[in-house]
Amino acid sequence: MSQQERITEIKQLLETKHELKTGYLVKHFKVSNDTVRRDILKLVQTGQAIRIYGGIAALNLTGVPEYLTRTHILSTIKIAMAKLAAQLINSPGLYFLGTSTTLVQMGQYIDQNGVTITTNSIDNVVSFIQNRKLKVEIIGGTVDNLNRYTYSMTALSEIRNLTFKKVFIGASGITAQGAFVINENDANLIRKVIQQSQQVILIAENYKFGNQASPYKLCDCQDVDILITDKSLTKSAEKWFKPKLRILRV
Structure with missing residues (x-):
């Protein structure tokens, strides 16, 4: 075996x-x-x-840990994926990073001037402001204490006036129906950001494919332009995405 x-x-x-x-x-x-x-x-x-x-x-009965639980998981795979993601921020402009224990590690690896990072993640702000090359903006609103992100209806309206070069998203489950997370408000905000972004980058370990425990949809798999993962996809999973999907593996 x-x-x-x-x-x-x-x-x-x-x-x-x-x-x-x-x-x-x-x-x-x-x-x-x-x-x-x-x-x-x-x-x-x-x-x-x-x-x-x-x-x-x-981790829990659904197999999907809350954010604070995941922050204590030391993963060399997450670090390697964060390094790959950071290389995709290779020109000045406005970028959005969602709430993710992988994405939060990107800050120290970005080496590009003229970059503005917009996020709804408190931990992203704490991490990214340590990189003096970056300008960091946080979406305002109510703070979700457990998952450490902000959300408001006003933020959804403000995002309509922005255009992001790239949005980086994590997911707790990916199926043929799309990418999913466990938090409704977070999903609502990220869906709006995706509509305002020129390119969508999904970061997800291989074990999350086929995981249906998460109820709130971020996007269709066809919306994803670049996938960063740790193993090759199965033939069936490859068909969920568009033919021109770019896959980066650690």
Whole structure:
């Protein structure tokens, strides 16, 4: 059995058991402790589960963690994807970055003068203002304390007067129906930003494809111009997107 097959089965087990001990997984798969530890590390690093003493646990009953939970997940994959995304900010202009634990890491890797970053993410502002080459603007409104973004009906109106060179979005689930997130207000704002953007860049790890746990749609897959991910898409997933989709892999 391959690592990906074991990881898929571990995720299925977590849906019912919620916690799994390392010893249980060793016996279940008939593999070594080191093999199970590598499987656990893969799940934790990609944000699919959390490490607990002696094993692994589900993030929550839906499999989709809230933003504050995800900020504590250290992922080399997220850093590599952030570096790739930062390279796409390669000319002066106005860019929008959504709320994402991957996107928030882009700030230190952007090396372009004349760039203005607009965002609704509090953590994006904190991160990006440390890069002195960037001008940073935050969308005003009410603060969602748990997911750390701002939202208001006024902001939706103001966005209609802006044109963004590129919008960078994250998603907690991607299906044939589109890209989805778990927060309604965030989805409402990002949908409006996408309408005002010349190019749409989606950043999503491979495990999020086929995940239907998130209810609020950001966009159709056909709206995406560039996809940044960590593994090749399946043939069926490739068909969700337009033929000219540009895929960047870490």
